[in-house]
Amino acid sequence: MINYIIIKLQKKTVISSVKKPTVRPIFPFTAIVGQEEMKLALILNVIDPKIGGVMIMGDRGTGKSTTIRAIADLLPEIPVVSNDSFNSHPSDIDLMGDQVKEAVDKQEDITLSYIKVPMVDLPLGATEDRLCGTIDIEKALTEGVKSFEPGLLAKANRGILYVDEVNLLDDHLVDILLDSAASGWNTVEREGISIRHPARFVLVGSGNPEEGELRPQLLDRFGMHAEIRTVKDPALRVKIVEERSKFDEDPTLCIAENKDNQELLKEQIIAAQEKLLSVEMDYEFRVKISEVCSELDVDGLRGDIVTNRAAKAFAAYQGHDRVTLEDIQTIITLSLRHRLRKDPLESIDSGQKVQKVFEKIFTDVIN
Structure with missing residues (x-):
């Protein structure tokens, strides 16, 4: 009986010592076969976010969500002010929150850190408070102070905000999204508190036209519109299935095989961003x-x-x-x-x- 317990303990120790990956692997952007129109629209919006985002309409199961997550994973890390809720840029005034701006004006020391480009999903059931931010009730009750709790627009600053099935999203939320995307700022008025923070993001919406169209005045606010269709060529379909199966069986190997192509495309995007103004x-x-x-x-x-x-x-x-x-x-x-x-x-x-x-x-x- 004692030996049995020791064996069980030893097994438990071995299992706990196995290191598991903490980050979910993302399908490589360069491994995506076909859908060139969608991929180009995303790349151009990353090069120049002022284009105004992209609306992707197409059939179910055509890789819309996969491609959008892949482009976010491909991009290089960005510098942000540490412990800042708005991913503030350390030197660009248009991309920093008010507190960071005050610290810069006072020439205070600012700690920097590097993060991956934020990729924020907006669920269909999201409320306006969840999107824009609201008052931190817990802090108000426990400490007696009014504090702002940032929403999804704050988290998406300098990143990508993705809305799947955007044609099913409440119109007033779409209005808020488009206004923030156009102005680059989000203003919240709650309980005597006025908060204004940067909200510069690439707005990406996707949907199936069978489930309804966006209002023309809202559709016009998206910079680009990509239409994708189910691939009909059997050989191309087989290639798509093979790439996906390879990733599902061994994500690490698939990512490693595409590493050189990913780095090449990343360098091309960075070079384009630097060249754009000229x-x-x-x-x-x-x-x-x-x-x-x-x-x-x-x-x-x-x-x-x-x-x-x-x-x-x-x-x-x-x-x-x-x-x-x-x-x-x-x-x-x-x-x-x-x-x-x-x-x-x-x-x-x-x-x-x-x-x-x-x-x-x-x-x-x-x-």
């Missing part, structure tokens, strides 16, 4: 982009602005000093297809319509 676009191209928007009867000027930004981001990604015709042709459908007025009697796809007008307006340049 990329130039000819005045003639800017005029023709506006002509395309006018011909397509696009409301407002967001279409013009996003197309210009996206073209520069893609040019930087390609290593170009100036935007080329091919750069514009690659991104113009992503930037404009969701801004067209829908005619139920029209048979032509919105993406094809954008390309048709592009070819018409840019005829002299193409020839």
Whole structure:
């Protein structure tokens, strides 16, 4: 009986000494097969977050969530002020909270740390308080002080905020999201406390068009719109299944096999971010982009602005000093297809319509 107990104890000791991974492995971005339109839209928004995010609409089971998590895992770590609730940048005023700004103004010492780019999921059942932040009731009751408890917008600052099934999200929450994404700030008024903090994030929404469409005025607020469809090519489907099976069987090996490609893409994105401000676009191209928007009867000027930004981001990604015709042709459908007025009697796809007008307006340049 005594021997039996000793053996059990020894086994327990051995089991407890086995070190288990504490971080869930993420499917490598470069191992994702197909869906090039979605991948490009995400990369361009990472290069220039001011593009305004991306809406991804497509069939179920096409890798939307997997791809979005993969791009966040791919990005390099960012410097933040230690123990700050808003992931404040140590030197950029637009990306730091008020307390950090005061500390910088007073030339106080600031401790830095490096974290992975935040990836925040917004569940469909989230409340406004959970999204924007609220008063810390526990602290108010125990210590008698009014304290702010940050919400998901604070956690997403300088990262990616992902909303799956965004077309099913309450409209007032979508309004808050889009306003914060556009302004880069979140303001909360609660119980006599006014809190304003940076909320600069890449807003990514996904959904299935069968479950309902977004209101046109909300859809227009997303910078880009990617449409993805189930792959029909049998050979490509087999390749996708094989890559996924390889990852499920041994995630560590799959990540190791894609390490070089991941590092190469990471370096390409970093180089594009650094090059972005120096990329130039000819005045003639800017005029023709506006002509395309006018011909397509696009409301407002967001279409013009996003197309210009996206073209520069893609040019930087390609290593170009100036935007080329091919750069514009690659991104113009992503930037404009969701801004067209829908005619139920029209048979032509919105993406094809954008390309048709592009070819018409840019005829002299193409020839």
